[in-house]
Amino acid sequence: MPAHPTLERTPSRVAPGWGEAPPSLLWSLTSAWATDCKMNCRSEVLEVSVEGRQVEEAMLAVLHTVLLHRSTGKFHYKKEGTYSIGTVGTQDVDCDFIDFTYVRVSSEELDRALRKVVGEFRDALRNSGGDGLGQMSLEFYQKKKSRWPFSDECIPWEVWTVKVHVVALATEQERQICREKVGEKLCEKIINIVEVMNRHEYLPKMPTQSEVDNVFDTGLRDVQPYLYKISFQITDALGSSVTTTMRRLIKDTLAL
């Protein structure tokens, strides 16, 4: 099999014209650009209704599918600003409580990280004792280095929100039907995700070596996803969580 060309490319700057701004305009550019990006940030919402024991697998299926599309191989920079990319392996994961199989990136570190946060979400849902409503957010962001005294900003460019509604089922037959139904629903969600991915909308430009940590998470050994953070909240019937909203307001005010 003939080898494919080792792709050596010269990456372009992360944000057009950023480095050329005179210092006096730094502040205004930061906020303007940040606002722009916030306004351009893609937001996708998915909703699922599952039984308690299916929460974990359903969330992992969605998160892994998104991250499969948002991960590349490890970059290896060479001289003259060119780089080559490692290989991403994939593996099938069968769900135990849902008639469903999803594909994830072959990276144990990434899987562990996701399982940890999904586990916390599942526990929080279980302990909330509320209506069984919650949501997880997977946010892809870029870091913008600011000059002192301003701290680095995290500018999101894509946010995936998965809303979960936990139902309680009484009989085994209902559970069996739920297995199949949730499997079909997840199939639809995967198709939705792929549809969004296929639009080829904004993606951060490939960074130079000095900027790679502002765009990608280079901490994993075998793959390199875009910088992401996952958060979750337990919501009430209105879909809002009071404590989290307050916290976010305060944080945002202080960050500015």
Place this chain on the structure above:
Amino acid sequence: METDLNSQDRKDLDKFIKFFALKTVQVIVQARLGEKICTRSSSSPTGSDWFNLAIKDIPEVTHEAKKALAGQLPAVGRSMCVEISLKTSEGDSMELEIWCLEMNEKCDKEIKVSYAVYNRLSLLLKSLLAITRVTPAYRLSRKQGHEYVILYRIYFGDVQLNGLGEGFQTVRVGTVGTPVGTITLSCAYRINLAFMSTRHFERTPPIMGIIIDHFVDRPYPSSSPMHPCNYRTTGEDTGVTCPSVEDSQEVCATSFSTSPPSQPAALGAGSADLAHPVVFAAGLNATHPHQLMVPGKEGGVPLGPSQPAHGAQADQERLATYTPSDGAHCAATPSSSEDAETVSNGSEGRASPHDVLETIFVRKVGAFVNKPINQVTLTSLDIPFAMFAPKTLELEDADPMVNPPDSPETTSPLQGSLHSDGSSGGSSGHTQDDFVMIDFKPAFSKDDILPMDLGTFYREFQNPPQLSSLSLDIGAQSMAEDLDSLPEKLAAHEKNVREFDAFVETLQ
């Protein structure tokens, strides 16, 4: 903005499209093999992983794809199609999906070939990986093996969607714009699987001796032949099996039943040549044939849950499944109460295909079978110290399944050995009090100087005192006394409630 692609870009683009088409076929066929796919990530680029994705190449699939492409590339009006269909053991077949890689005229002149197009093709392959697990045919393909197999066919040209039945659905995997056109990857899949379920229920009479030759090559008129999607992707080995796969048309017809004590049935030597799965299915619960079929893919898990008709005296049928393809899964699954020898036991210790196919079955008498077989001697019985077992015992009596022994009787073989010096003869069912042992020489012990030898030990500990909790004295306590003592017990427990709580905390 240049309107014409320079020659280097054009060459690169053609190469990308060609390898994208080949990888697309690999992903689709591998997703229908019926197994979970797993490839490893590699942080250092190997230089041979197209689109930075670890997708293995099954040589035969690449060969078929190249044959279908015949040096051309997907272009406007020339689509590459992968057709996935299902074929039952009775020869019925049904198209399940058609995956199409098409090119249309809408060009994106501004896109950079070596960068954006390549990355987007990589993203499209990832989407394909995800979508191939999501269409209905995936779950069908995971369960293939005995009643049906999944086949693929690659063709080039116009898309033919007629075989998908009414109301088929389409899912678009994605598109990538290039300077010469837009590549579109989509899948049309059948949703009307009613054909499957009616055929399923029509097979109510027991299935005897269904043989599936998965690799029968029946080329359709004026179209490319179908290929099965279920062989191992173990690199070099697939090359070995391929030629025999294409050529062999032989079918091995052997079936098992237990009505007479069967003569030894050797799997014909002819079948050793065939590298195809051979299935013997004796239908017991014909309404749930799936439960009886051991999916060879799953590592030959022996049948557990679904037991055949439990008539103790009923003739029982054997189920054996072989998939002697590269990985040589051999699972023979006897019904629970048979003692019959099997070729291989479960998934551990697989024999090579060659060995498996040449082993001879010999039936031994099993429990619950009323036909004593005279040729089975005592020595072949599976009890320890069979040599010492009292020979006056009947076969069936000696079989612990037929006559569950009382506790003293379990030591009967040992008793036999105990009596090796002394009297012989029927000692079953005796209690210890009737023994009169003068010279106690237990097996395997040396009669030497140690004061505490095995015999002494055995004698002393043969009659341990009964546990007090099991003695009847406590049971004689009346119910009334029990109830009376309850409040005190409750009070005591309540006092210790903190300890109990602390204990529960530690458990969480």
